[in-house]
């Protein structure tokens with residue numbers, strides 16, 4: 306296979322992940338192209354690229370970044386070699402990947418076929434089952450009637466979780482502890498998923514009480530080589546959405562770590578995985594793993610894996626898309642043993658949300674913005690400056706802080722210090738809440754499961 310060296314890459318995204326992509330490109334000597342909406346005309350991602358173009362006239366603020374035809378037309382006109390979709394927006398849209406291919410532009414991510422096999426939860430589960438990887442007991446097919454749901458409930462017992470096949474970000478999910486909740490959950494999960502993802506398909510899984518969320522980062526090249534970059538623990542969640550993530554997990558024995566990484570590799574090999582992806586699992590109290598889904602894209606929390614492996618995942622994505630082998634010097638992963646863990650890393654997501662008001666998003670102009678820096682602190686941000694306007698149009702992620710250290714305690718202490726150093730005035734943030742979590746004894750012992758925040762309402766005050 307020939308190598309197609311990129312001269313110019315577009316980020317079909319906004320915010321911190323667009324900037325993350327531009328930084329990776331600049332270091333590789335690749336020119337960068339940003340797109341932005343009218344609402345984003347003052348956003349930092351626009352200024353961090355070599356070229357930036359306003360698109361989506363007359364479209365809603367989200368739809369701007371979903372406009373496949375317009376994005377591809379612009380990319381063609383500006384002689385873009387490849388498009389990085391980031392996370393969210395078009396990142397898991399197989400049609401977009403196909404449209405890129407048709408236009409002769411490389412999509413930096415898995416092929417449309419791989420996206421289709423893994424992108425939705427129902428088909429992802431089928432792949433896992435075929436690959437011999439345990440899944441949460443659940444329905445093989447989407448649920449199309451109340452009767453089907455009640456039959457599953459009779460066989461498996463409650464609690465049950467209703468899940469949207471297209472779901473993401475904790476949306477389209479309902480826990481049901483009895484028949485009434487199940488029937489209600491079917492309707493509300495389907496309508497939420499229809500509204501958010503344009504797809505009302507739902508299925509059922511047994512609800513696992515107090516699981517831990519363990520996910521494995523993988524990288525595959527276009528020549529059939531795949532490696533894993535070990536796991537992240539993302540058990541600290543609010544409403545099934547990740548709040549704090551870490552790598553590696555604190556509680557897995559070497560045998561358990563090998564087991565979950567092996568499951569991830571089985572799935573990656575089964576589909577001939579290409580580019581970066583994450584295979585997500587739940588671990589129950591008896592330490593059994595269950596596959597839940599694949600995210601065939603870069604994830605928000607990829608930074609912690611970068612910090613403990615020293616591997617630049619976004620650059621690896623670009624090199625893979627150019628056609629390099631993992632073992633080529635351009636990527637430099639000769640084999641699985643080349644991936645070594647060093648120390649611990651933790652990521653906190655600072656959001657413009659008010660923890661005392663049920664995490665309602667807050668808006669306005671940032672009046673003061675003093676950041677943390679120093680040993681062991683990495684920041685990924687987009688709206689991080691005094692004078693920045695926080696609008697209600699997009700998600701409330703403001704800054705990702707990633708802290709690392711040789712021990713978990715070191716990383717946690719650095720994170721705490723970084724949070725203390727931050728000063729953000731003008732909009733409410735969750736910094737105080739993050740500080741309370743990061744200093745909590747259960748957190749420091751690495752014992753948090755996905756119910757941790759529900760168990761500790763005092764953290765929100």
Ligand code: ADP
Nearest residue numbers: 441472473474475476510511512513518545755
């Ligand atoms: P999303 O795509 O919305 O992120 P996931 O399927 O990845 O949804 O699940 C997100 C979180 O929801 C998990 O980390 C876990 O906390 C919870 N969850 C999902 N499935 C189950 C289940 N079967 N039992 C218990 N919790 C679950």
